[in-house]
Amino acid sequence: MAGRKRALPKLVAAGQDEAAAPRRQNRVNLVELAYERIEDLIVNCELKPGRFLAIQDLQEMTGFSRTPVHQAVTRLANDTLILVRPRHGVQIAPIDLARERMLLQLRRDLERFVIRLAAEKSSPTYRNQLLHVARVLRERRDGMTAGEFNVLDRRIDRLILTAAAEPFLEHTMRPLHTIFRRIGWIHHTHIKGDANVHTTIDCHLAILDAVANRHVAQAMTASDALIDFVDSMFDTMEREVDPSLLDCSLEPLIPNPRKDT
Template sequence: MARSKSQPTLVEVTENDVPRRRNRINFFELAYQRIEEMLVTCALQPGRFLTMQDLQDMTGFGRTPVHHAVNRLAADTLIVIRPRHGLQIAPIDLARERVLLRLRRDIERFVIRLAAERSGPSHRNQMLHMERLLRDKRDSLTLAEFNTLDRRIDQMILAAAGEPFLEHTLRPLHTLFRRIGFIHHSYMAGDARLDGTIDCHIAVLNAVANRHVERAVEASDTLIAFVDGMFDVMETRIDPSLLDCSVEPLLGA
């Protein structure tokens, strides 16, 4: 009797393969979040030149996650890749970013409307909890603490809106204006208090959580107008070296 041909061996995927893939994705996201945070707080100064290795050393992540993060941030126009010269943290152009604020206003109107219309009980519960947290800690929040909560608020609104495409559109805009807020509150004398921006966020959360669509859109416009007011101050009072570190700082700054 002829021997039967052996059956082809199936490649078995074990459970151990799944965490490795998930961990790799987490490293990509964590590297992005870490670099984005350093951009917002100007630990990576606008205008600064550096290398991929510099970012690896600063973040503690390996080449692949950092490379992945840099490509995303370059697409977001936050980092400039200069062939044969390394990387540059994009200088801040106040005139350009003020134009982009108008774009954010229009997109936010659409997102806020969707969030107010589509939010489910879980979304609304999270927003009301965040609203209470902001009210309770209104007078004691540090800028770093507020920025952490601000990221979560952005995520809540986008989750309630239920359209994944919007996250990729708004993410770089949120980063740009979170950095503007950081510079404004950190370096503009007399403008360190956060109660104005906190009150704007409370109004947005309350309106969306209660599904008051038009009031939510109005609250969003008020928040954008608050940010626009920061530009009025910064355009006349900001030290230019804070917007581009290659510029010589002003005497006495």
């Protein structure tokens, strides 16, 4: 209409966008660091399956402020590793062996796809990194704990996903890897006679060697062997693991006797 002036766009001072970018990047980094820290606590069962807690508890445990912890919890809830309980805070997802064994079949198919892509597409740089991790595993195999292995296992998963060069896969595979990393930790630390991680390491070495040498068929066979080994854990866990290790909110079957007063 006549007489109405069109609003002019605001001028942005030179360098303003550049100054804002590091702050945005820092926020992203803090969220990722908070996510990784909480993920570690879940995998190693320092945050026991079934445990209820508040966001403030997670802040104190991780040392991060409310915003990155809250965003990390949102991601972990999307990953089904944390359950949001309105008016009760959050709960670390209990372990449902039947559900996780079913998800293992999904992981089998996806893992074969990722391993095949990595073996076909990995660059010399990534192949060199895979061989380096393999050397570390071989050198430390006899004395490695489940917790130490999990640190390297996360790195292996990231290297293979990056070598596969399909970003969509990371968002799908990461929570699956975390779920079974926790299963492996419980199996290796609470099943009598299975305290060492030798078989787990050997399965991963077969994958690393095949991918690094671009032997596609061997890599997929090694991937299936790893999933078969993980699947074998479930039968033992169903028989031998105390249910309270899978869900600490369960009441003990044998309560502590009360002392007479």
